Amino acid sequence: xxxxxxxxxxxxxxxxxxxxxxxxxxxxxxxxxxxxxxxxxxxxxxxxxxxxxxxxxxxxxxxxxxxxxxxxxxxxxxxxxxxxxxxxxxxxxxxxxxxxxxxxxxxxxxxxxxxxxxxxxxxxxxxxxxxxxxxxxxxxxxxxxxxxxxxxxxxxxxxxxxxxxxxxxxxxxxxxxxxxxxxxxxxxxxxxxxxxxxxxxxxxxxxxxxxxxxxxxxxxxxxxxxxxxxxxxxxxxxxxxxxxxxxxxxxxxxxxxxxxxxxxxxxxxxxxxxxxxxxxxxxxxxxxxxxxxxxxxxxxxxxxxxxxxxxxxxxxxxxxxxxxxxxxxxxxxxxxxxxxxxxxxxxx
Amino acid sequence: xxxxxxxxxxxxxxxxxxxxxxxxxxxxxxxxxxxxxxxxxxxxxxxxxxxxxxxxxxxxxxxxxxxxxxxxxxxxxxxxxxxxxxxxxxxxxxxxxxxxxxxxxxxxxxxxxxxxxxxxxxxxxxxxxxxxxxxxxxxxxxxxxxxxxxxxxxxxxxxxxxxxxxxxxxxxxxxxxxxxxxxxxxxxxxxxxxxxxxxxxxxxxxxxxxxxxxxxxxxxxxxxxxxxxxxxxxxxxxxxxxxxxxxxxxxxxxxxxxxxxxxxxxxxxxxxxxxxxxxxxxxxxxxxxxxxxxxxx
Numbered sequence: 331x332x333x334x335x336x337x338x339x340x341x342x343x344x345x346x347x348x349x350x351x352x353x354x355x356x357x358x359x360x361x362x363x364x365x366x367x368x369x370x371x372x373x374x375x376x377x378x379x380x381x382x383x384x385x386x387x388x389x390x391x392x393x394x395x396x397x398x399x400x401x402x403x404x405x406x407x408x409x410x411x412x413x414x415x416x417x418x419x420x421x422x423x424x425x426x427x428x429x430x431x432x433x434x435x436x437x438x439x440x441x442x443x444x445x446x447x448x449x450x451x452x453x454x455x456x457x458x459x460x461x462x463x464x465x466x467x468x469x470x471x472x473x474x475x476x477x478x479x480x481x482x483x484x485x486x487x488x489x490x491x492x493x494x495x496x497x498x499x500x501x502x503x504x505x506x507x508x509x510x511x512x513x514x515x516x517x518x519x520x521x522x523x524x525x526x527x528x529x530x531x532x533x534x535x536x537x538x539x540x541x542x543x544x545x546x547x548x549x550x551x552x553x554x555x556x557x558x559x560x561x562x563x564x565x566x567x568x569x570x571x572x573x574x575x576x577x578x579x580x581x582x583x584x585x586x587x588x589x590x591x592x593x594x595x596x597x598x599x600x601x602x603x604x605x606x607x608x609x610x611x612x613x614x615x616x617x618x619x620x621x622x623x624x625x626x627x628x629x630x631x632x633x634x635x636x637x638x639x640x641x642x643x644x645x646x647x648x649x650x651x652x653x654x655x656x657x658x659x660x661x662x663x664x665x666x667x668x669x670x671x672x673x674x675x676x677x678x
Numbered sequence: 679x680x681x682x683x684x685x686x687x688x689x690x691x692x693x694x695x696x697x698x699x700x701x702x703x704x705x706x707x708x709x710x711x712x713x714x715x716x717x718x719x720x721x722x723x724x725x726x727x728x729x730x731x732x733x734x735x736x737x738x739x740x741x742x743x744x745x746x747x748x749x750x751x752x753x754x755x756x757x758x759x760x761x762x763x764x765x766x767x768x769x770x771x772x773x774x775x776x777x778x779x780x781x782x783x784x785x786x787x788x789x790x791x792x793x794x795x796x797x798x799x800x801x802x803x804x805x806x807x808x809x810x811x812x813x814x815x816x817x818x819x820x821x822x823x824x825x826x827x828x829x830x831x832x833x834x835x836x837x838x839x840x841x842x843x844x845x846x847x848x849x850x851x852x853x854x855x856x857x858x859x860x861x862x863x864x865x866x867x868x869x870x871x872x873x874x875x876x877x878x879x880x881x882x883x884x885x886x887x888x889x890x891x892x893x894x895x896x897x898x899x900x901x902x903x904x905x906x907x908x909x910x911x912x913x914x915x916x917x918x919x920x921x922x923x924x925x926x927x928x929x930x931x932x933x934x935x936x937x938x939x940x941x942x943x944x945x946x947x948x949x950x951x952x953x954x955x956x957x958x959x960x961x962x963x964x965x966x967x968x969x970x971x972x973x974x975x
Contacts, residue, residue, distance in 0.1 A: 381867055402873045414868035418886035428872035431882070483872055 331392050331486040331519050332357045333378060338387030340373055347373045349543040350387070355487075355521060360513050362530035363523045365540035366566070371523045372491055374540070378521065379489050380404045391486060407480030407518070409490040413472045415464035421475050422447050422460035428483035450478040453512065470501040477509075481516065488513075490522035494529065506533055527567050531555065539563050561674045564604045571648045573621070573641060574677055575603045582673065585642030590619030590667055601675050605668035607636065608651040615665040622665040623648060625658050639664060730948045733941035745942035750919045754927035754943070757835070761910075761923060762903040765842040769899055772843075773850025774892070778884070780851075781858030782866070795851050798844055806844050807912025810837055833915030838923065841909035846899045853895035854888055861887055890965040894958065901954040905947055 333355040340348040348370045355361050363371035376382040378389060380401035388397040396404050415424050423430075426447040429438060438446070451457055454474035464472055473493060480488060493509065494502040510533055513520050524530050530537050531551040539546045539554060539562075547554055547563045558564035565572070576583040577598050582591045584603075591603070613620045623639030626647055630636075635654045638647040650666055652658060703711075735742050745751060776795055780788060798806060814820055814831040824831060831837045865887060869879040885892075907925040914921040922930065924943055931940035 379871060381871065401867075401870045402875070405873070406871060408868070408871040410864055410868055412864065414864045416865060416868070416883055416886075427869070427874070427882075431869075431872065431874040431878045479868075479872065 332359075333487060333519060333521070334390040335374070335378065336388045336390065338374075338377060338384045338389065340370075340377060340382060341385045346543055348377070348384075351543075351545055353538060353545060353548065355519060357519055358517045360510070360520045360533065360535045361522075361538060362534035362536075363521065363538045363540060364525070364527060364530040364567075365546075366525060368542070369540040370543040371525075371538075371540050373543075375489050375491055375521060375523050378487070379406045379408050381408070405483065405486050407483060407485030407488040409473075409476045409480050409488075409493055411492040411495055413464070413476040415472055415475055415479070417464050419463075420460065421451070421456065421462050421464070421467070424464070424475055425450055425478045425482050427479065447478075447482060450482055453481070453515075454478045455508075468501075469497050470505060473497065473505060477512070481518075485518065488518040488520040490520070492523055492525070494524075494526075502529070509533065531567070537567075539566065541566070556670075558604075558672065561602065561604065564672060564674075569607050569649070570604055571607050571650065572602050572604045572646075573644060573648050575601050575673065577601050577673070577675075584621060588619045589621050591671065594673055597675060599675065600677055601673045602677060603668070603671055603673050605671040607649045608634065609670045610650045610666045610668050612652070613665045613667055615663055620665040620667045621648075622663060625660060625662045625664060628652075628658065628660075630654060637664070727948055730941055730944050733937060734945040736941075737938050741938050742942050742945075745939035748939065750922070751927055751931075751939065751943055753919045754922045754924050755946070757838070757922065758904050758924040760835070761839055761842050762900055764839050765846060765903045766896060766900050768843055769846055769850055769903075770892070770896060772847065773854060773895060773899075774888075776851040777854030777858050780855050781861075782863045792855070795848055795855075798847050803841075803845050803906065803908030804912055807841050807909035810840055810844075810909075810913050832913055833917065833921060835921065837913035838910050838921060841913045842903050842906055845906050845909050846902045849899035849902060850892065850895035853891050853898070857888055857891040858884075890961060894961050897954050897957050897961075901951060904950055 333353075335351060335353040337350045337352050338348060339346065339350050351370070351374060353374075363374060365371045373382060377384055380396070380399060380403075384397065388395055390396060391404065416427065419427065422444070426443045429443045429446065432438075437443075448457075448460065451460055454477060456471060456474055456478070459467065459471065464475070467475065477490075477493075490509075494505055497505065506529060522533075531554075534551065536548060536550055537554045538548050541562050547559050549557075554563065555568055558567060561572070564570050573584060575589070577593045577595075577600075580593050581588045582593055582601070582603060583589065593601075615622055621641055623641035626638045626640045628635055628637040631651075633654060634651040635656055635658070636649055636651055637658060638649055641648050650664075652664075658664060702708075734745075746755075776791075780792060780795075811832055812818055814824060814837065816825070816832070829836075831840070865883050866879050869883045870876075874882065904923075905925060906923075907929075910923055911926055911929075914923070914926055916922060916926060916930065918927075918930065924947055928940050928943045928947075931937075931943065
């Protein structure tokens with residue numbers, strides 16, 4: 331089931347939480363809504379689910395206009411951030427809830443409900459815990475019950491709100507892999523909200539990067555990481571360094587000298603150069619055009635050494651990665667050139 | 679140079695009296711304060727309660743039980759049970775509805791509504807009674823219409839029920855509002871997203887989540903409904919055997935110097951209070967975390 335969001339706008343007491351957002355989710359796709367808090371990603375998810383109604387715009391499930399439908403009619407599986415398991419019911423009752431509340435005409439017989447719930451329990455690897463109550467489960471286990479409960483109604487789409495937000499790093503990594511497996515096995519169109527870019531990059535087929543109620547960029551993890559289309563996306567996804575530059579004679583200039591990078595467009599004026607700290611090559615100082623700065627601080631990050639450089643008179647330091655055994659010390663002068671970069675017009 | 683005596687030796691255990699927590703008072707302060715509280719409670723709460731039973735049994739068990747065979751007293755007990763049986767279920771419905779509305783929705787005038795729910799607590803019960811007399815009494819605008827249709831409200835059972843409902847209205851709503859606000863509506867959203875109807879969501883998710891708080895509110899509401907004096911006294915008209923509830927009956931008997939009978943009926947109300955307290959304690963002990971955190975009454 332593909333989902334189409336058509337210029338949807340949502341206002342909460344006159345403050346727009348979503349500003350004319352359009353998005354297409356393909357069938358069986360796993361898509362991540364990524365953005366800082368307040369970017370409107372959860373609002374978009376709740377609008378798709380029918381838990382909120384749009385101020386303007388329409389939402390389609392396949393060819394069918396779902397905008398006017400209630401959350402019950404939309405038949406979506408929704409996994410809540412804090413799981414929202416029913417505390418007065420056992421794990422089994424939680425999972426079978428969605429089937430038990432169906433009207434008699436479409437409700438499967440009790441034995442069938444139980445069989446399906448047990449099957450799902452097996453799918454989420456919680457066999458044997460069906461009689462437990464939610465309070466007796468760990469966070470990761472609760473998360474799995476919540477997913478099984480959402481899958482039990484055979485939803486047309488699966489929506490997850492910060493599914494791993496409340497879990498510790500180790501469990502989060504395991505569940506991430508596991509969710510991917512479940513998705514590949516069941517083939518549900520899945521949309522999940524996260525503020526964790528690592529999670530989004532690793533898990534999703536495509537990312538939707540959002541900021542201030544707008545979609546900034548939609549693309550595969552590679553596209554978004556390698557070709558960010560705005561300063562926001564560049565600095566939000568992955569590590570980034572930036573430095574103000576000038577565009578002149580189809581070249582980039584910093585501190586009055588050319589830095590050996592061609593300008594992508596011939597639009598003279600102020601601009602900002604973005605690059606990844608690890609995507610740089612060191613050049614011998616004084617030989618050829620390059621950026622150069624003195625080391626102001628350095629720290630060891632995993633297998634590399636991250637140094638902060640003071641380049642020219644810029645107030646913001648520039649970060650680059652060096653091999654961890656690089657001899658650079660305090661006040662060492664280092665010259666480098668970004669291997670991959672992007673230039674956005676104007677100061678950021 | 680270090681002074682040997684002052685160096686801290688971690689192996690030396692600090693004696694318990696020296697090692698006191700910063701929030702703990704000295705023993706004599708503690709004992710005095712606890713003592714004052716116990717004496718005061720004994721004097722003001724326990725002694726009067728005991729006296730009720732002592733007075734009731736002063737002339738022996740026979741006289742005590744004879745008090746209940748009196749026709750007027752029996753009718754007072756029946757009326758009290760009847761009033762509570764009407765008022766408590768109605769307030770249960772009103773209270774749940776009001777709490778639901780306040781806790782799960784945002785709307786204009788919400789804080790005014792909460793204040794309004796508290797009104798019966800802040801206004802004197804006598805005034806509550808007077809309001810109904812002014813509204814439905816013979817001198818009121820509605821009076822002639824009611825009379826023409828032979829509807830009796832004031833100085834009759836409906837008036838007593840109305841006054842009781844008014845006075846006991848806040849108990850259940852007050853108990854449920856903080857509890858439901860605390861729980862939020864995410865469980866309800868989950869149920870709806872799984873296809874449950876509004877009614878299924880209410881009975882299968884909302885109600886089980888609030889059941890202990892609700893029971894607690896019902897207990898307090900019932901105790902007050904049976905014990906209410908002021909408002910009921912104004913609207914009842916004190917017609918013996920017809921419109922006297924237990925508290926009114928006690929007053930009449932007492933004014934007739936029939937102390938033993940008065941205290942015998944009073945002992946029933948006192949026992950109701952004790953039973954309520956026991957249930958309340960059990961509920962608080964067993965389900966304390968599921969009851970509302972903020973206690974007002």
